[in-house]
Amino acid sequence: MSENRLREDLCFWAKSLFDRGLTGGASGNISVRTEDGGLLVxxxxxxxxxxxxxxxxxxxxxGRLISGDPPTKEMPLHAAFYETRQSAGAVVHLHSTHSVALSILPDTDPDNAIPPLTAYAVMRVGKVALLPFYVPGDAAMAEAIRGLAGRRASVLLANHGPVVAAKDLEAAVFAMEELEETAKLALILRGTGARPLEAGQIAQVVRKFEVDWD
Structure with missing residues (x-):
């Protein structure tokens, strides 16, 4: 895809996420790989x-800034995903309400923060790691991502928001949307006795769609 098209697509999807209330103000950031191995951010x-x-x-x-405005302060976070997940072609980070809420609750599972409520949550999001709180832009956040050694395509930053890496920009946006909707479901269903997918059902989805789930 040409760089001009990538620029247009990034702005299109960013506005779509903003217009739907998935991140407000000047929050959130997106990066995407260019054909020459660089990044648009x-x-x-x-x-x-x-x-x-x-x-x-x-x-x-x-990794040198060669044109455009100064980038998001979360560049170390984006760089860590690209370093540890060679298949990553885009990274999306938002401050979406339901995901942030789930990251704050004390009983959220740090190894599987978004419960496997639907097949699409497993397919598009996979297991989501909950990372501790870091001040925005802190390089320690990137080190925490590197510590996952590429095992997770999605994380929740405690008291901050979700981050998703995927093969391309559209896939990253779709995965982020699925993550937020599943977080919303999880909050709606808290205390109701709702049943997530069973281990055998998850295994079927993982095998059929070749999902990272360890």
């Missing part, structure tokens, strides 16, 4: 609903 302090394709932060394959 949302700039710092800019609403995802008002991005300018020409002003996206552009990094070369060596």
């Amino acid at each position: 949302t700039p710092t302090g800019v609403s995802m609903g008002r991005l300018d394709p020409a002003r996206l932060s552009r990094f070369d394959a060596g």
Whole structure:
């Protein structure tokens, strides 16, 4: 895909997420791989609903900013995903309400923070690690991602928000949407005795769709 098309797609999906209330103000950030191995990244302090394709932060394959506005402060987080998941072509980080709420609750499972309530939660999101709280932009957050050694495509940052890596931008957006909807379901169903998928059912989905689930 051409770089111009990638720029347009990034801004389209960012505005779509913003317009649907999945991240507000100037929160959230997105990055996407370019054909030459570089990155296009949302700039710092800019609403995802008002991005300018020409002003996206552009990094070369060596990680140097070569054009555009200064990037999001969460660049170390994005870089850690690309380093540890070679299949990653895009990373999306939001402050979506239900995912943030789940990250704050004391009984959320740190190894499987988003319960496997539906087949699509397993297929598109996989297991989600809950990471501790870090100050936004803290390099320790990136080290926590590296500590997962590529085993998770999605994480919840405690008291902060979800991050998803996927093969391309559309897949990352779809996975993020599924994560947020599953978090919403989990909150709605708390205390009702609702049954998540059983181990055997999860295994069927994992085998059929080749999901990372360990």
